Amino acid sequence: MGKYLYLQLKRLLRILLPVMLVAAILFGCLALAYQAVVSMTDDTQEQAKIKMGVVGTAGDTFLEMGMLALKTMDSSRFAIDFVQMEEPEAEEAMRKGDIAAFAVIPEGFIDAAMYGEIMPVKYVSTAGAVGLTTLLKDEITKMVEDIVIQTQKGIFGTGDAMRNEGLSSGSAENDLTFKYFDFIFSRSKMYAVSELGNGSAMGLEEYLLSGFCVVLLMLVCLVFAPTMVRRDMSLARVLSANRRPVIAQALCDFAVYMIGLLGVIAVLMIFAVWTGWVDLTVGVFIQWIPVVIAIGGMSFLLYELTTNLISGVLLQFFISLALCFVSGCFYPVTFFPDSVQTLAAYLPTGIARTQLAESFSGVIHISGVLALLGYGGIFLGAAVLIRKGKVALVRG
């Protein structure tokens, strides 16, 4: 079978340039889509913070201190962005939609607070707009108003109490103030913030990148369709008649296909690293090998199942799309029900995505590698059986 393998490699070289070109175009499109999703996620996170104007704090040390504490220490800083501004400026900003609302802290607010009185804070929002978002924003800004008032009251009350007790200066005042802050802000301990579903310290970008890699591999498999779909089994029959068994033919074809896939992936990775788009290491590339064996093996089997190009491409495309979706390559898998998450953990695409994601952090799970190689073996075995059937099926 040496000659057959050599000629299949030669065939691969002949088709590699057009395959590479199409793969590069697909890579470019996918990279743009990935970049768009990543920047959209960043923007969404930024936009998720509600901007709220605060008027009347400028020049007042106590109020500015309170605002600083809210901005830097309070857990509300993740949801609300406080902007100090003048009233006309705040009105203009709200008209433009730059801020959701603004609060005007009235003159004499501090003096009143020091005597235990509450002067109402004027709260201005776009109440005319009706809708869930508006209601939510109004609710949040009202809550913020309460936080501002209560925090300021606490600070002034603390200062007053300290002065009454003769603790008006030195570290004791600061200590008490910070203890108070700690008490006020400890409400953040009432809830836990959880990251998008992955057990490791992986970020969303790495998660999306691993999904991107699996989708890319599926698409590269698709590019090989014209050379992988066998419409005519005559050569396999003649080889079989000449004591070159079907299993040996299939192994040669599979090996050449794997070399082709890894070659294309290697070139694309080198390009991606060279342009500075991603930072990948040789270790990450080695992690691709079991992934390519499993995913490439699956596509090898799908091509073996079909006898014409159109059905081959369609079958490969729709199965890839479905598996990538269920495996969380497009959306984080934690968005799906538990049953789907369990299924994704056992699918070849799911394991491949997890392996690639973890390889970015330098982690290698032998169980994942073995599972991928196992899948590759099963797919190859099934492909050999199907090809045997096709070779022997001569009617007429």
Add this chain to the structure above:
Amino acid sequence: MQIEIKNISKNFKKKAVLRDITLTVEQGKCIGILGANGCGKSTLLSILAGVQPGNSGSFLCDGVDLLKDARKRAQLVGYVPQGTPLIEELTAWDNLLLWYDRAALKKELESGVLQLLGIGDFLKVPVSKMSGGMKKRLSIGCAMAKKPPILLLDEPTAALDLACKQHISEYLQHYKNSGGILLLTTHDVMELSLCDAWYIIRDGVLTPFQYDGDVGKLVESL
């Protein structure tokens, strides 16, 4: 040398496609196997070539059952199926390298079977750019690599133009004259005239037919 096909049967599920096919062919003879589409002609040749097993029967050559001795069968039997047993993206030269040693290939191209088939004319042409006739000549050239004394051809000139049919028929005549045994399935009048005996497969049974050039009579018999 002679070949004896004895009691070859083949069932697809419960349907009997070939029933006790028995035939003897002497050296230097060409046998034409006729029949309607799907009657079992290609199935018979593929069983003789070892591509698929029959349910029973033997294929004897000088006392050796070629259905059981794959090594001997590969040496003695050349098989040209109906399709294109070639690698489309590669040239004629590359495809021939799958079957010939480099030295033997050069020799055959200069003064052997490949020269007779005229393959030297399109040696550097990729199969995907070849005509049907070129592909068929190349397929026969590949099948002749081990100079087999028995050649099984499944509709060798189907869908080819007259010049190609003529070229291939001339080569097959040469092969027959040099002592080869030809077993071919056909629907083609030009190929029929090449044969020394004709058989029709109908309902899985092989029966002799006397072809005298009367196509009408042949069509009635199918």
